[in-house]
Amino acid sequence: MTAQPMVKAEGVHKSYGAAHILRGIDLEVAPREVFCLVGPSGSGKSTFLRCINHLERINAGRLSVDGQLVGYKQKGDKLYELKDSEVAAQRRDIGMVFQRFNLFPHMTAIENVMEAPVMVKGESKAVARERAIKLLDRVGLGDKGGNYPTQLSGGQQQRVAIARALAMEPKLMLFDEPTSALDPELVGDVLDVMRDLAESGMTMIVVTHEMGFAREVGDNLVFMDGGVVVESGHPREVLGNPQHDRTKAFLSKVL
Amino acid sequence: MTDKIDKGSAATPPAGPGASGATPYEAIKAIPVRHYGRWISAVVVAVLLGWLVYAFSQGKIIWATVGDKLFDPSVLSGLGNTVIISVSSMALGLVLGILFAVMRLSKNPVTSFVSWLYIWFFRGTPVYVQLLVWFNLSLIFQYINLGPIYKNETVDVLTPFMVALLGLGLNEGAYMAEIVRSGIQSVDEGQSEASHALGMTGMQTMRRVVLPQAMRVIIPPTGNEFINMLKTSSLVSAVQYPELLRASSNIGTTAGAIMEMLFVASIWYLTLTSIFSVGQYYLERRYARGSLRTLPPTPFERLKANLNMFRRTEVAK
Numbered sequence: 063m064t065a066q067p068m069v070k071a072e073g074v075h076k077s078y079g080a081a082h083i084l085r086g087i088d089l090e091v092a093p094r095e096v097f098c099l100v101g102p103s104g105s106g107k108s109t110f111l112r113c114i115n116h117l118e119r120i121n122a123g124r125l126s127v128d129g130q131l132v133g134y135k136q137k138g139d140k141l142y143e144l145k146d147s148e149v150a151a152q153r154r155d156i157g158m159v160f161q162r163f164n165l166f167p168h169m170t171a172i173e174n175v176m177e178a179p180v181m182v183k184g185e186s187k188a189v190a191r192e193r194a195i196k197l198l199d200r201v202g203l204g205d206k207g208g209n210y211p212t213q214l215s216g217g218q219q220q221r222v223a224i225a226r227a228l229a230m231e232p233k234l235m236l237f238d239e240p241t242s243a244l245d246p247e248l249v250g251d252v253l254d255v256m257r258d259l260a261e262s263g264m265t266m267i268v269v270t271h272e273m274g275f276a277r278e279v280g281d282n283l284v285f286m287d288g289g290v291v292v293e294s295g296h297p298r299e300v301l302g303n304p305q306h307d308r309t310k311a312f313l314s315k316v317l
Numbered sequence: 318m319t320d321k322i323d324k325g326s327a328a329t330p331p332a333g334p335g336a337s338g339a340t341p342y343e344a345i346k347a348i349p350v351r352h353y354g355r356w357i358s359a360v361v362v363a364v365l366l367g368w369l370v371y372a373f374s375q376g377k378i379i380w381a382t383v384g385d386k387l388f389d390p391s392v393l394s395g396l397g398n399t400v401i402i403s404v405s406s407m408a409l410g411l412v413l414g415i416l417f418a419v420m421r422l423s424k425n426p427v428t429s430f431v432s433w434l435y436i437w438f439f440r441g442t443p444v445y446v447q448l449l450v451w452f453n454l455s456l457i458f459q460y461i462n463l464g465p466i467y468k469n470e471t472v473d474v475l476t477p478f479m480v481a482l483l484g485l486g487l488n489e490g491a492y493m494a495e496i497v498r499s500g501i502q503s504v505d506e507g508q509s510e511a512s513h514a515l516g517m518t519g520m521q522t523m524r525r526v527v528l529p530q531a532m533r534v535i536i537p538p539t540g541n542e543f544i545n546m547l548k549t550s551s552l553v554s555a556v557q558y559p560e561l562l563r564a565s566s567n568i569g570t571t572a573g574a575i576m577e578m579l580f581v582a583s584i585w586y587l588t589l590t591s592i593f594s595v596g597q598y599y600l601e602r603r604y605a606r607g608s609l610r611t612l613p614p615t616p617f618e619r620l621k622a623n624l625n626m627f628r629r630t631e632v633a634k
């Protein structure tokens with residue numbers, strides 16, 4: 063074991079009432095790694111991602127980010143739930159990008175990017191604005207800062223959403239099918255931004271159906287089905303030479 | 318007149334070097350559908366309206382009195398009181414509405430139930446009855462006693478203004494709570510998720526993300542509530558508050574001009590509701606930011622654009 067893993071899941075379970083969605087997930091994500099999560103619809107990929115920043119509470123197991131338990135703190139052998147404000151503080155360091163963008167529609171692109179640094183970190187507007195301009199530039203939208211989300215294409219909205227998450231200078235980025243809601247010709251721009259981000263050394267967990275991206279950029283890939291990890295390894299191996307029948311069946315459909 | 322100029326400019330094809338880029342075309346010339354029904358109904362309605370105006374002009378109404386008393390000092394002070402009581406009751410209603418809406422949506426079953434109870438009671442009984450209850454509260458409680466903090470005789474506290482404010486404001490709060498609740502619930506859950514994911518707390522999320530978006534749903538019915546409030550405030554004449562209706566009808570009974578003074582009151586109510594309708598229009602525009610790609614022009618902007626258009630056609634000629 064070298065460095066401390068960025069994300070570590072041990073026997074993570076999650077149920078909604080009687081529906082048992084995650085049935086014991088074990089995995090480790092190393093710092094600076096691009097970690098791809100694939101699997102059929104309903105296999106629990108989004109649910110797992112949402113557990114990592116405590117948008118969902120896990121029912122059993124241990125889940126930690128950068129060595130800190132998510133949503134709890136341990137004193138002796140007892141677990142204590144974190145307060146609202148402590149959970150919020152944990153989330154600052156974890157950026158999330160959603161399938162449906164979820165930009166704030168009543169704010170311009172630049173205001174979207176400035177919001178969290180100003181409200182959460184108490185940064186001055188001038189500083190936040192300067193960083194927002196740089197980030198929008200970085201995602202190729204330097205000239206769109208004054209646009210409201212409805213005045214942007216889907217691909218542009220998703221890139222603003224990435225800039226918004228980056229504005230908090232997270233140590234981990236979660237992507238939940240960031241290109242699934244996009245027209246095919248817009249997918250490339252978003253993937254380019256993500257590739258850039260990966261090259262800069264960001265730790266990323268990416269739920270995706272873009273196997274080309276996974277193969278090219280991913281360091282690790284996990285195939286999930288029915289709430290468990292079926293198979294994992296380097297993307298080229300898992301995608302090129304799947305061992306399990308379920309993986310083979312799934313890949314034959316998406317490739 | 319407007320029509321003529323419009324048609325004139327449409328018929329003349331755009332000429333000159335400025336229009337050279339567009340391919341010329343011949344506009345379709347067709348005989349428009351004749352709407353006989355529209356003509357007939359227009360005539361019927363016009364006749365009925367004329368008859369109504371004639372009837373009132375022949376009634377035993379001294380129209381000069383209406384004009385004389387329109388700016389009578391006591392009418393104007395009644396008008397001021399109507400605005401004061403409506404605005405303050407609405408403000409109280411709005412604050413209570415937000416409070417009880419958030420309570421209603423909270424995960425705590427006790428606060429949620431208390432909110433439900435409040436809405437159930439104040440929406441379920443007539444506001445007139447509520448006003449009379451506040452008015453007569455001193456019959457059952459001689460003192461208002463908040464332990465060591467405050468104690469006073471009920472009759473001293475419950476002035477006509479306080480009775481009116483509590484009666485109208487608490488009633489309004491129940492309606493506003495439902496309006497605010499539906500507004501909050503109309504905001505996509507993804508919005509608060511995104512906000513939480515950025516590290517914002519529940520309060521910050523409500524204030525910065527959810528409520529501003531809920532406003533778009535909240536404002537139109539709130540505007541209606543306010544316009545209703547301007548009119549409902551006439552009920553507080555029953556609890557001795559000297560608002561517009563009470564001031565007018567006081568003059569009416571002493572001067573023997575009951576109908577005249579009711580017209581005076583109506584004119585002022587219409588004036589108030591018209592002014593606030595315009596205000597509502599601009600408020601709605603402000604909160605439509607981001608939900609429409611481009612805001613439609615205001616009537617004022619449209620007027621300006623039309624004037625510019627006339628100017629351009631004149632230049633073309």
Ligand SMILES: Nc1ncnc2c1ncn2[C@@H]1O[C@H](COP(=O)(O)OP(=O)(O)OP(=O)(O)O)[C@@H](O)[C@H]1O
Nearest residue numbers: 078081083101102103104105106107108109110239
């Ligand atoms: N809040 C919820 N309440 C009840 N069931 C839920 C809830 N959220 C998700 N589920 C269920 O959990 C299962 C896994 O959902 P999840 O969104 O994690 O799947 P996914 O792998 O992301 O699928 P997709 O590729 O379609 O996004 C689904 O069967 C879904 O119906």
Ligand SMILES: [Mg+2]
Nearest residue numbers: 107108109238
């Ligand atoms: Mg999903």
